[in-house]
Amino acid sequence: MVSAVLIDIDGVLYVGDRAIDGADQALRELDRRGIPYRFVSNTTRRSRRSVARRLQNLGYAIPESWIITxxxxxxxxxxxxxxxxxxxxxxxxxxxxxxxxxxxxxxxxxxxxxxxxxxxxxxxxxxxxxxxxxxxxxxxxxxxxxxxxxxxxxxxxxxxxxxxxxxxxxxxxxxxIGKPSPAFFLRALREIGARPDEAAMVGDDIVTDVGGAQACGMQGILTRTGKYREEAVLRSGITPDLIIDSLANLPEYL
Amino acid sequence: MVSAVLIDIDGVLYVGDRAIDGADQALRELDRRGIPYRFVSNTTRRSRRSVARRLQNLGYAIPESWIITxxxxxxxxxxxxxxxxxxxxxxxxxxxxxxxxxxxxxxxxxxxxxxxxxxxxxxxxxxxxxxxxxxxxxxxxxxxxxxxxxxxxxxxxxxxxxxxxxxxxxxxxxxxIGKPSPAFFLRALREIGARPDEAAMVGDDIVTDVGGAQACGMQGILTRTGKYREEAVLRSGITPDLIIDSLANLPEYL
Structure with a gap:
């Protein structure tokens, strides 16, 4: 039973300069169902303000304070x-x-x-x-x-x-500091008042997103967008709780 | 009984732009005693020709072919x-x-x-x-x-x-390819027809020079010149067969 979601940004909301098809609708579906979520990103090239502005330019309406970098x-x-x-x-x-x-x-x-x-x-x-x-x-x-x-x-x-x-x-x-540090995930969960055992993390990195979330007591959901490569998953020895084609497919599994 | 010597270059023959005092005399003493030697260097910034020229400029008379890089x-x-x-x-x-x-x-x-x-x-x-x-x-x-x-x-x-x-x-x-690869040491020993058990390696790197030589069956001699730092030696867990203040002191121990 997943009642809160943490979401990676790069490779999940966009790849390169392109938003992932259907990702924005998936976020709105979470809003509709009252499932709280936050964004946890290991993108360390940009300031939080730049990340927020970039998401806005790609068509996402995400408050800057929802982004944990x-x-x-x-x-x-x-x-x-x-x-x-x-x-x-x-x-x-x-x-x-x-x-x-x-x-x-x-x-x-x-x-x-x-x-x-x-x-x-x-x-x-x-x-x-x-x-x-x-x-x-x-x-x-x-x-x-x-x-x-x-x-x-x-x-x-x-x-x-x-x-x-x-x-x-x-x-x-x-x-x-960033993923897969437990402190980083827990900081994001605290903001939405969720416990790890009722939350899932969605990302394209089998180690930091999926493995990190699981080590923290969350479910780890891998998306096939971004840097996803099947060999990397097999080599990691980590088994995701769920694999989805893209964030667009998340709501149907919750 | 050491009857052949392999010698590191950077930190042993010179540090920065300065030849190590007495190192050249030590080499001439090896010549006098008929102890063959070669140079094995992990200096990978320079071509062999440049290494030879640099040594010449520092006052060493070392044939280019004696330098294994x-x-x-x-x-x-x-x-x-x-x-x-x-x-x-x-x-x-x-x-x-x-x-x-x-x-x-x-x-x-x-x-x-x-x-x-x-x-x-x-x-x-x-x-x-x-x-x-x-x-x-x-x-x-x-x-x-x-x-x-x-x-x-x-x-x-x-x-x-x-x-x-x-x-x-x-x-x-x-x-x-370079030190501590056994093939690299053995290539140098082959040139002087020496077996590992009758040879010593002199260098300032506790891991690649001393540890590498010992793993090959040679004696590992550490000099206190160049990048030598006591902490690094302690942390390495490697015990040199001999520690000398500089290459100048080598002949007195052979």
């Missing part, structure tokens, strides 16, 4: 844990989420090195700077450890590979 | 195994070792993705291209998996972190 969660967490001076290996857009929360971006003497999907922010020089700061005592904070996502013209590396690179170089372990 | 070994191995079309994630200088061996550098349809310490060749775009080629079936060939080395102004990331990043993204395992 790793940069926003990380900024709050770093501030609370008194690590306000950070080296931000992020895009300029994602950086705004940190600045608005009072995090100071520094190049020297960082409390933490924060790694997002930094896109062209990844260079040998930026990776080496992150590495040296870590060797000098900074904590390694990963917004996510996803392998890749489906971009407009093919697969794109996410933050995960670069986080793993820095873990290997420094022999430090990253603290992961 | 991972790019040269990799190029020969790829050619023999019929993988002549490669995406070379290397510096332009290291690329010449491959071109001279008949390897064709391609951006599409590669048989293998070859990862060296590519320095500023590491960008999001080059990593993503490597990733896509691997997902399309190319083999992952790592010239080395070293974590870092000591540059003129501090620690520098080596190829290892970026190899691990691609392994994580693709769930493929890299074939490692």
């Amino acid at each position: 790793a940069p926003v969660a990380a900024a709050a967490h770093l501030k609370e844990s008194d690590r306000a001076r950070c080296f931000l290996l992020t895009t300029p857009d994602a950086r705004t989420d940190f600045e608005e929360a009072g995090i100071v971006a520094v190049e020297e003497g960082a409390d933490a090195v924060v790694v997002a999907d930094a896109a062209d922010g990844i260079t040998y020089a930026s990776m080496n700077r992150a590495f040296r700061l870590l060797m000098n005592g900074a904590d390694l904070v990963a917004l996510e450890k996803d392998r890749y996502w489906m971009g407009p013209d093919g697969l794109m590396l996410s933050a995960g590979p670069f986080v793993v690179a820095l873990e290997y170089a420094t022999e430090k372990k990253a603290e992961v | 991972a790019p040269v070994a990799a190029a020969a191995h790829l050619k023999e195994s019929d993988r002549a079309r490669c995406f070379l994630l290397t510096t332009p200088d290291a690329r010449t070792d491959f071109e001279e061996a008949g390897i064709v550098a391609v951006e599409e349809g590669a048989d293998a993705v070859v990862v060296a310490d590519a320095a500023d060749g590491i960008t999001y775009a080059s990593m993503n291209r490597a990733f896509r080629l691997l997902m399309n079936g190319a083999d992952l060939v790592a010239l080395e998996k070293d974590r870092y080395w000591m540059g003129p102004d501090g620690l520098m990331l080596s190829a290892g972190p970026f190899v691990v990043a691609l392994e994580y993204a693709t769930e493929k395992k890299a074939e490692v």
